[in-house]
Amino acid sequence: MYDRQHILSELVQPASTKIVLLVMDGVGDVPNEKGKTPLQVAKKPNLDQLAKQSDLGQTIPVMHGVTPGSGPGHLALFGYDPVKYQIGRGILEALGSDVPVGEKDVVARANFATIQGNIVVDRRAGRPSTEESSKVVEKLARSIQSIEDVKISFYPGKEHRFVVKLTADGLDDRLSDADPQKEGKPFIYTQPLVAEAEKTSRIVNKLLDEIRKVLSNEPKMNCALIRGFSKYPKLPQFPQVYKLKAAAVATYPMYRGIAKLVGMEVIQTGNTVKEEFETVKTAWKDFDFFYVHVKKTDSYGEDGDFDSKVHVIEEVDGVLPILLQLQPDVLVVTGDHSTPVSLKSHSWHPVPLMIHSKHTRRGLSSSFDEFECARGSLGTIYAVDVMGLILAHALRLEKFGA
C-alpha cells in the first residue's frame, strides 16, 4: 500500500470544522462466560444513541493478528503507518515517566538486576518496590553525573525499572542491547551497530562499569541492564501534515508524550474523564482537533477486572454530553487496541470504531459494541485509515484526480 499519510497531506485543505478523537484505551474485549463484553454490559445510553446516528466499523491497529503496544496503536490512529514509524522502547519509557527528551539525548530503559560473578541470575533484582529502587536510582544520580563530555541522568521508574539519559552532541542510538535477555547467562556490553555509534557505545559501556562499582554493596540491585536506546524520533508533524491545530488531553504521561512526538499541543487537565472533557470545553475555541485519552478501560482490562471496565465505560457515557454539547463536526469514539479482561493484556482483536458527523450513512446500528461494529457500514479497516475518514467527514479533503 502507498503512503496514505502522504496522499492525505496532498489533499488536505483548511476548514473551520472541529474534530474530537476520543480514544478509550483498550476498550475492545471478548465475551465473558455470560457471552457479553464490557461494552455490551455497560449502560451507555449516550453512546448507543450516538451509534444510531453514526458509521460503525472496526479497526486493525497494525496487522491482522498483531497485538500493538501503545505507541503503534496511537500512531496508527493518528495516520502514521506504525510499521514505517517504529518508536524505540527507550523513548516510550521516557515519555511514560515524564522524562524530558531533547534532540541531543539518547534515552534507554534500564533494569536493576542481580549478578553473581559475571552471571545475571535475576534480571529484575527480585522485583524491588518502587520506593526501594528509587532510592538506588538516587544513589546512582549522586555518584555518576558525566562520562567524558556526556552528561548522564537517571530517572526512577516502577519496581526494577528506570530510565537512563545521555546528553551530548553527536550521540547515536544505533546500539545493541546490553542485556543477555535470559537469566543464567553472562552479563553483556552494548555494541555499536554502525560506525557513527562507536562513541555512544563506549560511553554506555563505561557507564555499565561505573554502575556496577557504585552498586557493588547492594545485596540484589547490584547491576544494570540497559536496552532500547533511542533518540527523539523525527516524525512528520500532525499540525503541518493535516493542517489542523491539534490538542492532546490525557491524564497519563505516556499518551501526552506520544501526542507531543507528533507535534500536538498538550494541554493541562485533571485526573477524571469529566475533567478531561471539561478541558476540551475550555479550550474549544483554540483548536481544530482534540485527541482525548481515557486510560482506565485499558488498566482494568489488564487487571482482569470486568466490572470496573464496565464502570469506566459508564463513566465516559455519563459525561459524554459535555462533548456532545460542543457539537463537534466530527466525533470519533474508538480504542488504540483491545485489552480483553480474559487475557489481562493488550490483544490483536479488532477495535470498535464509531464516526459521527452530518455525513454518515447512519441508521444501520443501534449500539456501540464489538458486534455492531463488526457489522457496521465502515467494514473492517486499518487504524491508519481512520484519519482519512476523519478528514473526509470534516470536509477537509479535496477530490483525488479529475
Added chain:
Amino acid sequence: MYDRQHILSELVQPASTKIVLLVMDGVGDVPNEKGKTPLQVAKKPNLDQLAKQSDLGQTIPVMHGVTPGSGPGHLALFGYDPVKYQIGRGILEALGSDVPVGEKDVVARANFATIQGNIVVDRRAGRPSTEESSKVVEKLARSIQSIEDVKISFYPGKEHRFVVKLTADGLDDRLSDADPQKEGKPFIYTQPLVAEAEKTSRIVNKLLDEIRKVLSNEPKMNCALIRGFSKYPKLPQFPQVYKLKAAAVATYPMYRGIAKLVGMEVIQTGNTVKEEFETVKTAWKDFDFFYVHVKKTDSYGEDGDFDSKVHVIEEVDGVLPILLQLQPDVLVVTGDHSTPVSLKSHSWHPVPLMIHSKHTRRGLSSSFDEFECARGSLGTIYAVDVMGLILAHALRLEKFGA
C-alpha cells in the same frame, strides 16, 4: 500491496464467458431526513431479485476517506491502481470534450481570465456563457495556428473553460501550471519541471503572450490560464491484460474517453439507458466484456435532486431485463464512487457492489442498497479488486500456485 493487475494478467486464460459491468455513476448515497437512500426508496424489483441471487459488498475507490474524480473511480473498477496510474487533468478535460488526442500531442485545460495590468483579478472572466466563450475560442483558433514548428489547436468547453492542444515531435508534459491559482496574484508563466520539457515550456509561454495580444480588446476574457498539461498516457491495454474483447457503451464523452485510454472499443449508442442496453444486445456476439455507463445517477446527485436520482435508478431497473435476457455469465452492478444528494458532489463513502453469476454465495441479501451491501458476503473491498472477482466468476482465472 502488490500489483494486483499484474498477478491477474498472469492467471488469465481465455474462455467463452460473457461479462457485463454496469456502472451507475455516483449511485451510492447517504440517508435523507427520512432515513432512506435513493437506492432504498427506488422501486427496483429486478435489481432486488438479482440481489437475492448475487454476492453483495461495497468498494473503496481509492483509499478510505478519499473522494475520487471520475478518472480514478473508473480506472480502479477496470483493475488499474488509481494511485499508480494518475491521469492528468488536461487529458480528462480533452476526453470529456471529445478532443482527439494522439501520441504527439500535449493537451491542457485552459480558463479565460480577466487581467488588469499584470494581476489576475478574475480566474473565470466573470463566468461567460458557453456561447460567448466559444466565440472567443474561435477567434483564438483563427489567429493562432502554430508557434515555431508546433501546431496549436483550441477546443471550446463549458463557460470559461477550453482545451489547448500542442502537436509536434518531442513535446513533454512535465510543466508547472501557468495559473496563480488565486485571484489578486500576478499572472505566471509555466516552467519546465525537467530539462526535456524546456521547448514545450517556451512554446506555451509564447502562446500565453500571443493569446493576450489576440484578446487585448476583450472586456473580460482578456487572458488565459493554462494548467494540467498532459500527454496521452500509456496504460496497459485492457484487452491484452485480461484477454477480453472489451466494448464501452457510454453516453458522455468523458467515459468513452477513459474506456479508450485503456484500449476498449467504444461503440455508438443513443442517449437513454434503454438505448445503451439495446446497444449491448446488438453487439452481444462481438465482445466478451461490456462496460456500460449510466451517467444521470451522478448528475442528479450533483444537483441535489433526490427524486430524480430515484427515477434514474427505477429507469435502469425497468430496462434491466434487456441485459438479463442476454444471460451474461457475470453481471456486475456498481458505481465508480458515491455522489450523495446531501453533499451535491462526489464523496468518499463506500460504493454498493453486486456481482451476479452462477457461482455466487447468494442468499444473504434481499435488496440492492448501501446497507445490504455493507453487510454483504464480499465485505468492504478496494475497487481495484473488482476485476479479479469478475474474472473469477467468469471462470477466466487459473489457480495460483500448485
